Amino acid sequence: MPSSPIRKLVPYAEEAKKRGVHVIHLNIGQPDIKTPKAALDAVKNASIEVLAYSRTEGSEAYRGKIASYYAKHQVHVTAKDIIVTTGGSEALAFTMGSILDEGDEVIIPEPFYANYNGFAAANGVKVIPILSSITNNFALPDIADFEQKISARTKAILICNPGNPTGYLYNEQEIKQLVDLVKKYDLFLVADEVYREFAYDGKQHHSILAQAGMDNHAIIVDSVSKRYSMCGARIGCIVSKNPLVIETAMKFAQARLSPPTLAQIAGEAALDTPQHYFDDVIAEYVSRRDLLLAELSKIDNIKIARPSGAFYCVVELPVANSDDFAQWLLEEFQINGDTVMVAPAAGFYATEGQGLNQIRIAYVLEKEQLKKAVHILDKGLKQYLNR
Incomplete structure (x- = not known):
């Protein structure tokens, strides 16, 4: 059985939290929208x-x-x-x-x-x-x-x-x-x-x-x-x-x-949920997606896929191994006590060696948190590459 790319880094996130670091979760598709x-x-x-x-x-x-x-x-x-x-x-x-x-x-x-x-x-x-x-x-x-x-x-x-x-x-x-x-x-x-x-x-x-x-x-x-x-x-x-x-x-x-x-x-x-619930949710996700794409576009040397559904975005980074980068973010990097957790994308492929430099971001957080998370990702990426 393969490990989940979404959950396998959880132990590192838990250790970061024990050290007092606040982890912003971009790794899992857990909506923050209220249940009907x-x-x-x-x-x-x-x-x-x-x-x-x-x-x-x-x-x-x-x-x-x-x-x-x-x-x-x-x-x-x-x-x-x-x-x-x-x-x-x-x-x-x-x-x-x-x-x-x-x-x-x-x-x-x-x-x-x-x-x-x-x-x-x-x-x-x-x-x-x-x-x-x-x-x-x-x-x-x-x-x-x-x-x-x-x-x-x-x-x-x-x-x-x-x-x-x-x-x-x-x-x-x-x-x-x-x-x-x-x-x-x-x-x-x-x-x-x-x-x-x-x-x-x-x-x-x-x-x-x-x-x-x-x-x-x-x-x-x-x-x-x-x-x-x-x-x-x-x-x-x-x-x-x-x-x-x-x-x-x-x-x-x-x-x-x-x-x-x-x-x-x-x-x-x-199933009795009125249509306006979905209209509001979709409008919120579109707004979050647009902010996420705008903020990501400020980062140098990355590729971004534009999603037209769901609430995920795949980003290609200038790194050799996004698993190592994601783990490093949790173990060694923070800004004012905050860091981010992303899902390395290689686990979303069946072909060996594909997706090694990609991550998946779930934009299921409020926009201010998303903006902060991308800022941390940007600064973390620069420091990681300059080690």
Whole structure:
């Protein structure tokens, strides 16, 4: 199992805090946006005398409301097409276990969410990466590159849309290219759509299950974590109109018994969140992104990918190894008692040696904190290079 590039430096951050250093966390996508009050109140006011198991696939009422949510996004499914999971992570693990056997291959554009490597390793699955580039903000690589990588062991293509760690939002043409490819070779197309709500600059999110003829090919992985700022609830879901996929994933779900009951209550209530909540959140993230890009642009000799969704930004630094730089920031550098923690980007790649000079920044902090963090990053980088 690979270490998480997001969490593996935590011991150094904890040691810094013990020394009295304030660590500004740019490493993890934990929003500071308030969770919808209705979700928290639903748990507080739940009249439960026995906190019992729920149904393995999640409560029927909750799955029905999830289906209604998708209908608003031109994805037409029913409760039977949905399995509620313990976070999007479990949804990904169940999906890999259901459609890939040991030694099978899944094609993924890199960089990608680091835990895809972990879920693949846990299932004995081989990740076949397709390199995307910071020079075009990590747009979908040429579809011919995908076709060249398809083998007899290829069972699926996996994308994150909008992307983590890149913030790239696939356009409709890119989605249709992938749709045509998986139909041609009878593959699954798995889309991690947990950041669906966060699409910026007038751009629109295009779900794979909104595409025609994808009932047997498309699997959506989703979560309440980012959408409603409910990372600790650990509620996600698998969505597919392929009955065999759902039937197989149910076996994995039965083995872990049920998703958490109280968190489902919160998740169900969160679905009543009014649109103005999302409008306000999106406006806030766009404002933070714009400030972050403006501040980063003042640093010499770096490359910055412009995100159009989610709340991540990949930055290429003039360093040989961003793991070493990130650790150095925590161990040896501070300004007036403050330092920053970033996520080294090499762990978001499957190809050895890629991303060694890149970091991922999560812009989930208030703007003043972001501005201070970039200032520290700038000064730290200069001192690191001049050691």
